[in-house]
Amino acid sequence: MDLNNANIPVIDQTKYALRLLELLAQESGLEQIVEMGYEMLGNPFSINDMSNKCIAITSPAQLNDDPVWNEVVTSGYTSFTSWSFYVSNKLVELVDKNESPFFWTDTYSKYPRIMGSIKISNKQIACIAVCAHERPFQESDLELTSLLCKALSIELQKNEFIHYSRGLLHEGFTEDLLEGKVTDEKVVSERLRILNLKFKRNLFVLTIDISNFSSSQTSLTFMRNEFEKKINNSKAVVYAEKIVMIISCDNEKHFLKNEITSLKEFLKSNNMYAGISRCFYSLVEVQHHYFQSLNALKLGMHINKEAVLFSYEDYAIYHFTDQCSSGGDLKENCHPALLRLIEYDRQNNTNYTRSLYTYILSSKNVTESASTLNIHRNTMFYRIGKIEDVMNVDLNNSNILLLLHLSFKILEFLKIPLP
Incomplete structure (x- = not known):
């Protein structure tokens, strides 16, 4: 020039x-x-x-x-x-x-x-x-x-x-939200009016891993457009080597049930993975929920790569354990009573650890736990008593129960099998 x-x-x-x-x-x-x-x-x-x-x-x-x-x-x-x-x-x-x-x-x-x-x-x-x-x-x-x-x-x-620009006016604004540069509700409102953008009440951030994307088959711009077509009321940008979408909807349950189903099929057919944040209600919170979607994506691919879409709601506890891991040996955060029960099972060829996890997952419902384990209800009562004796804990203590649930999630994150 x-x-x-x-x-x-x-x-x-x-x-x-x-x-x-x-x-x-x-x-x-x-x-x-x-x-x-x-x-x-x-x-x-x-x-x-x-x-x-x-x-x-x-x-x-x-x-x-x-x-x-x-x-x-x-x-x-x-x-x-x-x-x-x-x-x-x-x-x-x-x-x-x-x-x-x-x-x-x-x-x-x-x-x-x-x-x-x-x-x-x-x-x-x-x-x-x-x-x-x-x-x-x-x-x-x-x-x-x-x-x-x-x-x-x-x-x-x-x-x-x-880079990757389609000339859409919303891209710069979306990137500012993702980078946390816009934290004032008034500024957000001004930008929405200038750009003539409207978002519905319920918001999500969806982040799509495009590392397996093949540009020889189709363009990244085309793929980004396709994701916007798949999900109503969404805006997508290519950001930090991923496709990131801000999604809005009137009905959170309807969105999660219907549109997510078709999205899963599209992700699977294109060998892609995605993480989705919890629902939120203000655009100034986009960056925080973008990080949630990233963590859901990372943890989901680590724990369950058979799936293609990972919700932060399902992986929040793993995120907590992941954060704990930076402070040393993550297994040390497990409740010692649970480790004692695991050792007891190994020495005595029993399965009290799995019985306990089933009991916790069923919200202490004895009948449901017994049905899941295919044992009699009275047998489940016996096992609960035995578990409390071996662990020396009171399973009616809500704090103990929470710590035990977290301990199981730590073991699951570390991929340590239960006996």
Whole structure:
């Protein structure tokens, strides 16, 4: 791409073009190009993506007497009020249609602006807004801005900013939620209004492992679209080498029963695995529940790879045991009375350990436990008494029962078979 422009003094033109090309060749990154742009223009500027999120801004950035500029500085976005003003005044349309940067003034901003479009393959992916705060604009600033826009276009083609991009407006916002960059309910509400996004009350995060995905069969973009088609009211992005979806629904039970069934079949047919978070109700909690879906995926694949979809609700206790494992030998967290019962079974060729686990899983229902073990109800009563004697515990103590249940899960996580 040609970085040269006419009507700039030849010395400056050559100097800036060569320095920008050098930064691009050295892969110095977006920040270095922004610093170079500030030196070129002598005024601050911001770069916003098509969701109106600020992806880069010059430093120093704070302008005490221009509230529109400071909206971007403080929140990383233009407010819905400002955005609506610029849409109604055709600025957004003008930026997209103009091939070259242009001067812009309005009653909303104190200082004049230069507005320019940053395009890739003739498609706008971002815009630059230069603010005449430190010196008045000159005609040559338009061509310097054009030069900078071309360099930014080249940089953003290498940058993860457009990696896997379909040009959907929600992607940048979704990634901010996943990275925990948006924690204010008011900001979330503003972004939803600008992007015209609506989510239903019940929310889930679904993370899909694409490590077995074969790009020779179909494109990743196509696959991502297919997942969105499979689940109503969902938004998907490719993030951290996985497909991540934010899903919303009116009825949690209906979603888990019906849509999850078809999703399982689709995952199985494409040799993929997925983890799904617990239900939640606020988008500011997306990152926390994204981590839940990751842990469900990791633990599910470790414990039960025969399945393809793992719910965090089913693996939360394993997550707890996994966290405990970082502090040393995980087996040491098992209740010693359970280890004593296991040893007793091994020495005496009995099966009290399995009887105890069945009793705990059936919520201390003696009749149900006996039926599961295919023994008489009185036999189950006898075994419970014997188990309490061997372990020297009271199984009516809810704290003891919880610790024993956790101990069984630790053994299951460690894949230690019961006698």
